[in-house]
Amino acid sequence: MEEQIIEKNKKYWDDHADLWFGTTALPKYGVKFATEDDLHFFSEVEGKKVLEICCGSGHSLKYLADKGAEELWGLDLSQKQLDNAGELLKESGCNPKLICAPMEADSDIPQDYFDYVYSIYGIGWTTDLEGTFKKAASYLKSGGYFIFSWGHPLHYCVAKSYETGEDVVYNGALVFSRSYFDESYLKMPVHDTTVTFANRKISTFVNALYDAGFIIEKMIEQTDEKSLADTEDNSPKAQKAKMVPLSMCFKCRKL
Numbered sequence: 178m179e180e181q182i183i184e185k186n187k188k189y190w191d192d193h194a195d196l197w198f199g200t201t202a203l204p205k206y207g208v209k210f211a212t213e214d215d216l217h218f219f220s221e222v223e224g225k226k227v228l229e230i231c232c233g234s235g236h237s238l239k240y241l242a243d244k245g246a247e248e249l250w251g252l253d254l255s256q257k258q259l260d261n262a263g264e265l266l267k268e269s270g271c272n273p274k275l276i277c278a279p280m281e282a283d284s285d286i287p288q289d290y291f292d293y294v295y296s297i298y299g300i301g302w303t304t305d306l307e308g309t310f311k312k313a314a315s316y317l318k319s320g321g322y323f324i325f326s327w328g329h330p331l332h333y334c335v336a337k338s339y340e341t342g343e344d345v346v347y348n349g350a351l352v353f354s355r356s357y358f359d360e361s362y363l364k365m366p367v368h369d370t371t372v373t374f375a376n377r378k379i380s381t382f383v384n385a386l387y388d389a390g391f392i393i394e395k396m397i398e399q400t401d402e403k404s405l406a407d408t409e410d411n412s413p414k415a416q417k418a419k420m421v422p423l424s425m426c427f428k429c430r431k432l
């Protein structure tokens with residue numbers, strides 16, 4: 178089953194890569210969410226070796242190259258995404274190492290090598306969270322950082338309208354259509370097809386990080402101040418962002 182999910186998601190990303198060019202990349206961590214300009218998680222990246230898991234179109238790698246990162250590595254299961262990343266980074270004078278493989282698989286990525294392993298809206302695609310965290314830990318030097326963002330699990334529990342695809346807000350209240358405790362795979366409609374991923378509880382992330390040998394230095398789940406203070410935007414998404422987090426981000430260190 179997991180192999181079929183990876184295969185189907187891969188086809189989605191290969192077919193739709195151009196539509197996602199640069200859309201979920203540093204300095205952004207998420208939707209209506211703090212950015213790297215606020216968080217400074219990569220403040221010591223100059224001269225460092227970095228690996229992005231699910232590097233997509235390479236925009237986050239380029240962002241870190243502009244901040245002085247010395248060695249850039251990217252892993253993604255979509256060759257089309259990697260082709261886009263390769264072009265973008267080459268145009269910027271970078272010489273990244275790009276690897277086409279699922280994050281769940283064994284690969285030739287060096288062990289105990291990187292100062293930063295990170296993933297911006299990528300890690301939640303994994304069909305094996307514990308295994309992926311253990312792999313991330315194995316790539317890092319001792320004391321190295323593992324930073325990742327993903328959709329907040331509460332976000333995926335709120336119902337969406339079949340007609341508009343918008344979150345359902347009724348008289349200022351959110352409608353939940355999925356249990357927070359349900360970690361089974363969900364199929365999300367997107368463009369002309371669906372993609373599949375598991376919606377995992379915060380405790381599942383925290384426990385898997387601990388089991389992989391990480392300590393958590395920071396976890397952010399707060400909607401950004403600007404969106405919280407915004408009284409003009411009354412869209413369902415804006416209302417929702419004031420009541421539940423849409424995104425989350427962890428900064429961890431390998432012990």
Ligand SMILES: C[S@@+](CC[C@H](N)C(=O)[O-])C[C@H]1O[C@@H](n2cnc3c(N)ncnc32)[C@H](O)[C@@H]1O
Binds near residue numbers: 231303
């Ligand atoms: C939202 S994009 C990330 C974009 C990236 N942060 C950037 O800067 O462009 C998610 C990426 O995850 C990749 N992906 C999905 N499932 C994966 C898996 N099992 N293993 C590796 N990559 C995967 C997709 O191909 C896609 O490029």
